[in-house]
Amino acid sequence: MAKVAREMVERAGVNVDQLVELLVKNAAAELTTYYYYTILRCNLIGLDGEGIKEIAEAARIEDRNHFEALVPRIYELGGQLPRDMKAFHDVSACPPAYLPEDLTDVDAILKVLVEAERCAVRGYTQICNMTAGKDHRTYDLALAILNEEIEHESWFSEFLGEGPSGHFMRRGDTSPFVSKFLK
Amino acid sequence: MRPFSKVELARYDGMNDRPAYVACNGKVYDVSTSFLWQKGDHQVLHRAGADLTEALQRAPHGEDLLERLPVVGTLESDQRTKERR
Numbered sequence: 601m602a603k604v605a606r607e608m609v610e611r612a613g614v615n616v617d618q619l620v621e622l623l624v625k626n627a628a629a630e631l632t633t634y635y636y637y638t639i640l641r642c643n644l645i646g647l648d649g650e651g652i653k654e655i656a657e658a659a660r661i662e663d664r665n666h667f668e669a670l671v672p673r674i675y676e677l678g679g680q681l682p683r684d685m686k687a688f689h690d691v692s693a694c695p696p697a698y699l700p701e702d703l704t705d706v707d708a709i710l711k712v713l714v715e716a717e718r719c720a721v722r723g724y725t726q727i728c729n730m731t732a733g734k735d736h737r738t739y740d741l742a743l744a745i746l747n748e749e750i751e752h753e754s755w756f757s758e759f760l761g762e763g764p765s766g767h768f769m770r771r772g773d774t775s776p777f778v779s780k781f782l783k
Numbered sequence: 784m785r786p787f788s789k790v791e792l793a794r795y796d797g798m799n800d801r802p803a804y805v806a807c808n809g810k811v812y813d814v815s816t817s818f819l820w821q822k823g824d825h826q827v828l829h830r831a832g833a834d835l836t837e838a839l840q841r842a843p844h845g846e847d848l849l850e851r852l853p854v855v856g857t858l859e860s861d862q863r864t865k866e867r868r
Contacts (some may be wrong), residue, residue, distance in 0.1 A: 621827045693826060695818035721844040723843065729843070 797823020
């Protein structure tokens, strides 16, 4: 634990135990999403599915990166990951992104993907709101993740015909915002 | 629609296998089956069995997400509860 770092956050008025619990829940959401997106991506096939596979893969890899970036902050603040992976799955801040019944329904897969991203956007907005001006390091991390989650939402939303987002697919490396926490 | 007083609503806190209900803008929603309300806890910050109308103003989502869940009653005013007694 980073004792003074935690103390600074506490003294700024943040309930650190609550914050850590939220970080663990969001780390669980990232890792479980990485798993469920693996299945979704595998099933994005055919004329419609193949066009979406690339962004599903980018979102999948970036969600894993988010998990990796969150873990050190959880431990710095005196928290820890649950010992049991099953328990970790079940405390996720977002519902499981299950593969739809009809594997050929690409729209249904897209809806699962966009709902997962929207849940993440809400979660990191909450963490940013809790930490803004109080816990600079967690805020910086949550904001970086939020930036990527918003782009993921935009990609899937565009494919669902909800309107343009102005975003492009990744060109080159993944996690343009979060990569600084992974070095 | 069944009317709930605040005291009655508080019994539906999702603990010990009890159902989890929350109120918002006068409606009482059953959140028991929602993955996001396990054991009556929502994102660490909110508990079932309460009127969350105020809290929703600061939440990163609107009432539209609650509207996906079943409505099981209405939350009556304290005045109405007194009259009912």
